[in-house]
Amino acid sequence: MLGNLFLVRTTNDATKRTARLYEMYPPDRLVVKDTNYYNLGYWGPGCTELDHAAEALADMVADRAALKPQDTVLDVGFGYGDQDFHWVETRGLTRIIGINITKLHIKVARERAAERGLTDRVDFREGSATAIPLPDASVDKIVALESAFHFDTREDFFAEAFRVLRPGGLLVTADILPMAGGIPKADIRSHAIKWIRIMVDDANWYPSATYGTKLAKAGFTDVNVTSIRDNVYEQWRQYHVRRVQEESFKRRSSSLFYKMVAVAHRDQDLLQRELKSLDYVVASAQKPADDRR
Numbered sequence: 001m002l003g004n005l006f007l008v009r010t011t012n013d014a015t016k017r018t019a020r021l022y023e024m025y026p027p028d029r030l031v032v033k034d035t036n037y038y039n040l041g042y043w044g045p046g047c048t049e050l051d052h053a054a055e056a057l058a059d060m061v062a063d064r065a066a067l068k069p070q071d072t073v074l075d076v077g078f079g080y081g082d083q084d085f086h087w088v089e090t091r092g093l094t095r096i097i098g099i100n101i102t103k104l105h106i107k108v109a110r111e112r113a114a115e116r117g118l119t120d121r122v123d124f125r126e127g128s129a130t131a132i133p134l135p136d137a138s139v140d141k142i143v144a145l146e147s148a149f150h151f152d153t154r155e156d157f158f159a160e161a162f163r164v165l166r167p168g169g170l171l172v173t174a175d176i177l178p179m180a181g182g183i184p185k186a187d188i189r190s191h192a193i194k195w196i197r198i199m200v201d202d203a204n205w206y207p208s209a210t211y212g213t214k215l216a217k218a219g220f221t222d223v224n225v226t227s228i229r230d231n232v233y234e235q236w237r238q239y240h241v242r243r244v245q246e247e248s249f250k251r252r253s254s255s256l257f258y259k260m261v262a263v264a265h266r267d268q269d270l271l272q273r274e275l276k277s278l279d280y281v282v283a284s285a286q287k288p289a290d291d292r293r
């Protein structure tokens with residue numbers, strides 16, 4: 001694992017670096033309990049479990065995208081596929097195409113789809129957000145649930161999403177951004193969020209107003225970028241404080257992974273201070289219905 005970490009740090013190509021990082025975290029190296037969600041979650045009142053918060057975030061994205069059974073949906077950066085299985089079950093979706101650059105995620109998500117008898121509804125493929133392997137105007141909705149900050153670049157993804165969406169189609173993202181006026185990315189010191197320094201390119205590190213401008217520049221209308229940061233970071237931090245104290249987490253994890261999480265969350269004052277510089281948004285944007293490009 002430490003050798004892999006060295007490999008991640010020394011890989012120059014951003015997409016390869018991202019895939020290498022995720023290859024290091026199979027489902028038994030996650031901090032969730034019952035699912036394989038891999039996001040920070042939307043923590044509504046009374047929510048204390050990351051599994052529930054992560055699913056609530058998936059619900060929020062689905063609502064924003066107004067997912068309907070007849071939609072062809074593209075999920076970019078599907079992780080282990082949890083939100084797709086959830087959307088099939090709760091929204092009656094019959095056609096989801098997922099693309100991902102991490103081979104482990106593709107393999108495990110495909111196995112899970114097969115176990116659930118969903119391979120005719122959920123199609124997990126290898127592919128990158130910035131070179132989407134689909135024809136122009138071929139999907140109704142595109143979602144990127146906590147993945148677009150990785151893309152090389154996010155702006156190139158916006159252009160690709162615009163190309164692949166049918167006129168009138170919607171793009172919805174849940175994304176990590178800096179707060180305007182927050183500490184520079186290079187100054188982040190907390191081990192729990194230091195990954196941002198190497199895993200998010202400078203080209204993707206801009207606040208929500210710029211995010212909206214870039215969506216509009218790509219051709220989208222009805223751009224809406226909403227901060228949900230107050231229901232994300234602090235609750236996520238507190239969950240980790242509890243999680244590292246739980247015997248069940250120690251038992252489930254290898255000693256190295258347990259130690260990594262415990263060490264990463266040792267300095268809570270520093271983490272709490274630095275989280276103030278992070279925003280978390282849910283953004284939606286529409287390809288104009290009369291677009292004939």
Ligand SMILES: C[S@@+](CC[C@H](N)C(=O)[O-])C[C@H]1O[C@@H](n2cnc3c(N)ncnc32)[C@H](O)[C@@H]1O
Pocket residue numbers: 015018019022036037038039076077078079080082083099100101102105127128129130144145146147150151152
């Ligand atoms: C933080 S995880 C989120 C996973 C999932 N959406 C969830 O919420 O559980 C980010 C995902 O984006 C994928 N990813 C990163 N860069 C990508 C790219 N350029 N194209 C497609 N997927 C990418 C990663 O492999 C990973 O599966």
